[in-house]
Amino acid sequence: MSNIPTNPADRLLFELSKPGRRCVTFPKLDVPEVDIADALKGAKLRKEPARLPEIGELDLVRHFKNLADKNYSVDKNFYPLGSCTMKYNPKINVTLLAQAGYTKAHPYLPEQDVQGHLELMWNLENYLREVSGLDEVTLQPAAGAHGELTGVMCIKAYFEAKGEGDQRTEFLIPSAAHGTNPATAAMAGFKAVTLKEAANGNIDIEELKKKVGPQTAGMMITNPSTLGILEPKMREIAEVLHGVGAQLYMDGANMNAISGIVQPGDYGIDVMHFNLHKTFSVPHGGGGPGAGPIAVRKHLAPFLPTPRIKKNGDGSFAYDYDRPDTVGKVRSFFGNFGALVMAYIYMTQLGREGVRRMSENAVLGANYIRVMLRDYYHVHHDRTNAHEVVFTDKKQDKENGVHTLDIAKRLIDYGIHPMTVYFPLPQNTGGQGAMMVEPTETESKESIDYFIDCMKKIAQECKDNPDLVKSAPHTTPVKKVDEKTASTNPQLYCSMCLG
Amino acid sequence: MPFIQHTDEDRAAMLKAIGVKSIDDLYGDIPADIRVKPDGDRVKLNPSMGELEVTRHIQSLLKSTKNANDYAFFRGAGIYNHHVSTLADHIALYDGNFITAYTPYQPECSQGTLTTVFEFQSCITALTGFEVSNAGMYDGASALAEAVMMGYRLTADAFRKETRETVVLAGAIHPEYAATVKTYCETSGLKLVTVPAGKDGRVDADKLKAALTREASVVAIQSPNFYGVIEDVESLVKSTHDNEAMLVQVIAEAVSLSVLQTPAEAGVDICVGEGQSIGNHMFMGGPAFGFFASRKDNVRKMPGRIVSETTDRDGKRAYALALATREQHIRREKATSNICTNQALCALRALIQLAAWGKGGFVELGRQVVSKTQYAIKTLTAVNGVELAYPNQPVFNEFVIKTKPGLDKKLIQQGIMGGLPLDAVNMGSAGEYLVAITELTTKEDIDKYAAALA
Incomplete structure (x- = not known):
């Protein structure tokens, strides 16, 4: 363990700890105190108290405030992280959520006590049905990857019910897909078969026709693709899949481009997930919690997890557990309900027009960035794009030996969070290093222009002073971090917490 | 327009830079016949609500709910009504x-x-x-x-x-x-x-x-x-x-x-x-x-x-x-x-919560929960017709009581959310309840529960 830093702002909680300090006190015990060993006779007890830090309230608050300030965040910085949709998270979502009606709602309250929560879930399901153009929705999956797993499970159960469970062993996955897609297919017991895209970034229909067959359970497609391109032949792709009896799954990560513009159900999608933390503004939280509801066509609805929400004839709401074909539970209770409340508030505020405007302005901003930077950076597909655009370091690599990661780190010096790097193109610093930029609709033109100016300036720096770029960042609390040692010689806990 | 900052001038300037006439032109890859019509009724979301309206709407939904604060509360089974520090x-x-x-x-x-x-x-x-x-x-x-x-x-x-x-x-x-x-x-x-x-x-x-x-x-x-x-x-x-x-x-x-x-x-x-x-x-x-x-x-x-x-x-x-x-x-x-x-x-x-409790607070929390649980066991099973389903077993904060079934309604009327009926989750028979205690459970709550069971 390294030496304890002298500046308290850089110390760990454990290093700020001093015996006897604490924040929370409890009311005096209002029942007779028992002897723990006596009361828990027959159970083994801890030998010593857990070595948690002991800290006073001001130092605790200051510790976390100092740490918070070391983060870049949407509230503070332009955050054009491609594929992540880092849009503004309205403050009202948090304020309305932090009421006892939500914070103190227990999942085992009787139905009559949670009518307003069931109604909210029912309404949100309806919103997502409308945006997807599909028939039924479950809100239970906790995240996009969890939604994928749930959707693929439903497809698997569907084929098993049809007696084709042994036959349908493969899932087709485009090579630029999110890593979660093949990982999900594998978790659900399918073989992930990679599908190479055509040169223009679209699905290669001829290649697809060659790879599908009676062994195909389905295909996972992202539209617009991870390359930020709308797939023009969605209906043809669906027809090829459906022609062999397979199902078409859509990764909804990029719904911020098409919500309110087109309903995926209209181009043949059988099941899709939403990332409510991307499209519908649930805060990302530094890595969750999000929510990954899925929408399905009627024939897959019997397999959705239980309980479903149903509306009774008298207008009241109830849980529906009577679903004999369900895949079962994918997690406890009803999903990340708190996240659902925030997405619902957001969608209610947007309304019908707002959802459409959201997508339109997201696509506008990303195309604007493409044309403004096309003379400075190589655009992977220089054509109309959707809500995000992929540049590469081809130019900077060839001319100055500067790479994507260097450019990304230099952006930090200008107060901008890096774009997504080395995705979706295979990681390759020889001029293929992807820089995927997604501005979102909530950024002002001034913020977008500032980003464009910074990117131009960095392009110039690559020429004039490549070492300045390669040694970035220069202004952060820590300089370039040694991520390799973090993995080769991991140190995963503070030594002060274990005896 | 909620959460979008572009003015019409901004939009016009961006479209001009891109070299297209309208945002619609950016969606050329989507066949026109499946695009949602701007003034059509395909996507039937409600009209946009502002901060005042959405607040009113959420408060009206909450009116038809009750929560742990409305009861002497004894439900747990995986989700527990502990105090959450305001620091969190x-x-x-x-x-x-x-x-x-x-x-x-x-x-x-x-x-x-x-x-x-x-x-x-x-x-x-x-x-x-x-x-x-x-x-x-x-x-x-x-x-x-x-x-x-x-x-x-x-x-x-x-x-x-x-x-x-x-x-x-x-x-x-x-x-x-x-x-x-x-x-x-x-x-x-x-x-x-x-x-x-x-x-x-x-x-x-x-x-x-x-x-x-x-x-x-x-x-x-x-x-x-x-x-x-x-x-x-x-x-x-x-x-x-x-x-x-x-x-x-x-x-x-x-x-x-x-x-x-x-x-x-x-x-x-x-x-x-x-x-x-x-x-x-x-x-x-x-x-x-x-x-x-x-x-x-x-x-x-x-x-x-x-x-x-x-x-x-x-x-x-x-x-x-x-x-x-x-x-x-x-x-x-x-x-x-x-x-x-x-x-x-x-x-x-x-x-944040663990640091706020700290080493000493976490131990005290555990001890309070055990003491209150022991008091609850003693008090509830002192009632005629109430007994432990699994007597003489060590427990931390939850235990199963057996009593006569069908008391739930009466308890709720008296402001008590009693233990979870185990038959409702297929984990026991009618009349078995899983009772949970936390540091928020008071002696008064427990005495009230016992009185209602009597």
């Missing part, structure tokens, strides 16, 4: 720099989140005794399912020549957790064997031994179990290890780690649990987080994000995501899991 809300909800950040892929501008994850992992290490904790899972149920998958991988790798595709769920496991494990096993082709609890509410050791065939790769137990009974974890570990299988322990009430033997000391291989009761609101059961801990030598088989200490270019201490070669974005179909999220904000809340 102030830091995690209202400081935008945690809540509006993304997964810390770029360590130089994410040291805040990365440091808190490292501290969170350290706290889970302190609680469980294990050297490795990941950064968090969706919840206790899915953490258990992932732990079972990992246990299977560990055993299958160690005994490659054998077929070890059976998973054993032993004793009173939370029905939502058991159902989740079942779903994951079915989809990945593992065979699931269930060993129900014995008459004493514990794992039936003889039946477990019978179920421990050579095909069994992993045994999962819950302790304290769904009925609140603390299992003899050490002896279950022994039977499991005698069969060269892995023992997974799931904990639904993380506060029990304040007083009970650490899973590491008991010899458990993987310990997972639901973290809600530490610093997270109940929210109808989510979001909170799952914790996931194991021994150092198992780290490369673990799912989920992990943060390590390292240094920056100048040798200054820094933190970074580590061991990503286990994960989906690198390994794709060969990853240990498809999970990306670590419910970071919920894990942060737990870290």
Whole structure:
């Protein structure tokens, strides 16, 4: 363990700890105190108290405030992280959520006590049905990857019910897909078969026709693709899949481009997930919690997890557990309900027009960035794009030996969070290093222009002073971090917490 | 227009720069016949609501709800009505720099989140005794399912020549957790064997031994179990290890780690649990987080994000995501899991709450819960016709009472949300109730409950 830093702002909680300090006190015990060993006779007890830090309230608050300030965040910085949709998270979502009606709602309250929560879930399901153009929705999956797993499970159960469970062993996955897609297919017991895209970034229909067959359970497609391109032949792709009896799954990560513009159900999608933390503004939280509801066509609805929400004839709401074909539970209770409340508030505020405007302005901003930077950076597909655009370091690599990661780190010096790097193109610093930029609709033109100016300036720096770029960042609390040692010689806990 | 800052002039300037006439032109790849008409009625969302209207709408929805504050509250079963420090809300909800950040892929501008994850992992290490904790899972149920998958991988790798595709769920496991494990096993082709609890509410050791065939790769137990009974974890570990299988322990009430033997000391291989009761609101059961801990030598088989200490270019201490070669974005179909999220904000809340309790406060919390639980057992079972379903078993904060069925309505009318009727979750018969106690349960609540049962 390294030496304890002298500046308290850089110390760990454990290093700020001093015996006897604490924040929370409890009311005096209002029942007779028992002897723990006596009361828990027959159970083994801890030998010593857990070595948690002991800290006073001001130092605790200051510790976390100092740490918070070391983060870049949407509230503070332009955050054009491609594929992540880092849009503004309205403050009202948090304020309305932090009421006892939500914070103190227990999942085992009787139905009559949670009518307003069931109604909210029912309404949100309806919103997502409308945006997807599909028939039924479950809100239970906790995240996009969890939604994928749930959707693929439903497809698997569907084929098993049809007696084709042994036959349908493969899932087709485009090579630029999110890593979660093949990982999900594998978790659900399918073989992930990679599908190479055509040169223009679209699905290669001829290649697809060659790879599908009676062994195909389905295909996972992202539209617009991870390359930020709308797939023009969605209906043809669906027809090829459906022609062999397979199902078409859509990764909804990029719904911020098409919500309110087109309903995926209209181009043949059988099941899709939403990332409510991307499209519908649930805060990302530094890595969750999000929510990954899925929408399905009627024939897959019997397999959705239980309980479903149903509306009774008298207008009241109830849980529906009577679903004999369900895949079962994918997690406890009803999903990340708190996240659902925030997405619902957001969608209610947007309304019908707002959802459409959201997508339109997201696509506008990303195309604007493409044309403004096309003379400075190589655009992977220089054509109309959707809500995000992929540049590469081809130019900077060839001319100055500067790479994507260097450019990304230099952006930090200008107060901008890096774009997504080395995705979706295979990681390759020889001029293929992807820089995927997604501005979102909530950024002002001034913020977008500032980003464009910074990117131009960095392009110039690559020429004039490549070492300045390669040694970035220069202004952060820590300089370039040694991520390799973090993995080769991991140190995963503070030594002060274990005896 | 809600949350969009472009003026018409801004839009016009951007369109001009792009070289198109309208935003519609940017959607040329979508065939016109399937595009939603701007003034059509295909997408039937309500008209946009402003801050005043949406607030009014949410408050009207809340009017038709009740919550734990409206009752003398005795429901738990995996989600517990503990006090949540205001510090957790102030830091995690209202400081935008945690809540509006993304997964810390770029360590130089994410040291805040990365440091808190490292501290969170350290706290889970302190609680469980294990050297490795990941950064968090969706919840206790899915953490258990992932732990079972990992246990299977560990055993299958160690005994490659054998077929070890059976998973054993032993004793009173939370029905939502058991159902989740079942779903994951079915989809990945593992065979699931269930060993129900014995008459004493514990794992039936003889039946477990019978179920421990050579095909069994992993045994999962819950302790304290769904009925609140603390299992003899050490002896279950022994039977499991005698069969060269892995023992997974799931904990639904993380506060029990304040007083009970650490899973590491008991010899458990993987310990997972639901973290809600530490610093997270109940929210109808989510979001909170799952914790996931194991021994150092198992780290490369673990799912989920992990943060390590390292240094920056100048040798200054820094933190970074580590061991990503286990994960989906690198390994794709060969990853240990498809999970990306670590419910970071919920894990942060737990870290704040644990620090706010501190070493001494956490122990005091555990002791208060045990004392109140003992008082509740004594007081409720003193009522004529009320008895413990599993007498003489050690419990931490929950226990099952047997009484006459059908009292629920009467209790609710008196402002009491009594224990969970076990027949409603297929875990017992009518008249059996799972009663949960926390530090928020008062003597007055307990006396009121007893009086109503009489």
